[in-house]
Amino acid sequence: MLVAAAVAIAVVGVSAIAWSITKADLYQQFDARLESYAQLAAKSSTPEEALATLSSADQSQSEDGHERAGGGLTVQFLSAANVGTGTAGAKSLIPVTDLDRSVAAGTVDRVSDVRSIDGDRFRVWTAQRPGGGAVQVAQDAEEIEDTLERLGFWLTIVSMAGVLGATLAGHLIARSALRPVDDLTAAAEDVARTQELSPAIDIGARGEIGRLARAFNQMLSALSNSRAEQRRLVEDVGHELRTPLTSLRNNIELLIHAEAHPERSLPAVDRSKLLADLDFQAVELTALIGELVDLSGGERPSEPEVRIDLADVVRSAVDRTRSRWPRIQVIAEFTDAEVLAREAGLERAVLNVLDNAAKWSPKGGTVTVTMSRSAEKVRVRVEDEGPGIADGDLPHVFERFYRADAARALPGSGLGLAIVDQVLTQHGGRAEAANAPSGGARFDLFLPDPRAGIR
Incomplete structure (x- = not known):
């Protein structure tokens, strides 16, 4: 329907413009011919002589291969006193208007208009005569009217055929184009029905x-x-x-x-x-x-991301770790580093890593926290003095519920480091586990630097 409507508007608009341009061109040629006839008729002494002269000129144009203006020529003279002095041609009398009288009186050069004479539409051209008075030349516009009527009829037929063809084509194209949508709809309905x-x-x-x-x-x-x-x-x-x-x-x-x-x-x-x-x-x-x-x-995550200083987050997590693990010494070096993050979630991740390090550290042991930044990322490193991570356990430390054999007797659920990995992934970063040169475990938390334009 949209295609049909669009085509209909376009076709009707183009047809109307074409018809209007043709009409204007035909009447312009018709008026130009009548003007030349009026100039010829103005040189004659009587309407009959003028009509004979116009008929000869019209016949000459026809023999030269030019289109004739058509039949129904009528010539009428007006005196300077605005009185008709004679008429010759198809009609016995051409109605005289005030503008015609103005032309005969010499106040107006010429007048052209359409008038109804005995029920027929005539184009009338009124021009001054050299000796005073005016000459009126009228010709039936029926031929032009018929031409415009035929043109309008065929434009209507062609327009209707074009709209009908566009409607059928649009229907076929729409069915073909929307078939994948039907398939998607059927698939969605099948998923809703089967839950598969x-x-x-x-x-x-x-x-x-x-x-x-x-x-x-x-x-x-x-x-x-x-x-x-x-x-x-x-x-x-x-x-x-x-x-x-x-x-x-x-x-x-x-x-x-x-x-x-x-x-x-x-x-x-x-x-x-x-x-x-x-x-x-x-x-x-x-x-x-x-x-x-x-x-x-x-x-x-429902918490929005905001620009925060990572050093403040790490400092808060370190303070909480010191209060929760008083038997462990936590040494921290902070570096100002602005990141785009969710503060509560990020602090929970850092705290989980610190809790894990404190849990594995011996009594009186030390957990070291350092921060650094490069061109594209910010790093938080946590090292402990525990037994380290077995090589077979390293690939699995961030998995849910995974607990090494050595951790079975210790408290914990195996979810703390999984939460760390999830939070870092949500922030566009990553978490890595390794063994420190001192023998304990080492965890690196990487976050993208928003100034690098990575995220």
Whole structure:
């Protein structure tokens, strides 16, 4: 419909302009001919003589191959007193207007207009005669009217045919162009019905439709990966929660059994150990749930990115680490470095790395924090004096729930470093783990420098 409407407007506009230009050109030629006839007729002494002269001139033009002005010539003389002195030709009388009288009186040079004479449309040209008075030459404009009518008829037919053809062509083109959209719609409906994200749409279209299909496939792939990641997270969470929950349940059942059978009551020392173990497990579960919430919420950060001084973030994390691990010495060197980041999330990442370093450091050990910047990035380095990271564990330290064999007896959920990696990735940076020359672990946090125009 849009194509048909656009073509209709264009065709009607072009046809109207063509018809108007043709009409103006025909009447201009017609008026030029009448003017030349009036000049010839003005030299004659009577209307009859003038008509004979015009007929000879008209016949001569026809023999020379020029188009004739048409039949129906009428010549009428007006005296200087504005009185008709004679008429000869197709009509017995040409109506005289005030402008015609002005021409006869010599106040106006000439007049040209269209008049109705006995129901017919005539072009009338009135001009002054050399001896005074005026001559009027009128000719039927029927031939021009017929020509314009035929032209209008054929322009209308051609325009209607063009609009009809454009409508059919537009319909076929629209069906062909929108077929990939129908395929996309069917695929989207199928995904909504089956909840199956793996099938991809065959991309056969180009241009914007092809781009839409590729974007749809990318969306399906992203949703499929998200679902797989969610499933893996649920499975990992279930596996990690099973052991502390089982231990909690066993300890609670033991306490309940002891209360139900006073003759088999637990010794005070064993009871205190059970309660302490329950408290420890509750704290571990609380920390695990909190880290799970942080990890899942961090996938869709709601905090906006702002320009902050990374040194302030690291300084705050160092202060919190010192208060949480008083048996560990934390030495820090700060360098002013502006970054584009989410302050709360970034501080949590730095704090997790510091907590990990403090956890593995021996009592009285030292955790060293340094900052540096290059042309394109800013680096925060954390080194501890612990046993370091085994070569087999290095590729996995940032994976969710991964815990080295040596870390099984230590508190933790295996999510802290995974949160670090996720936060750094969201900021366009990265986290790297290695062993320091001193033997402990070394973690490097890299963030892009906004002045380098990387992000």
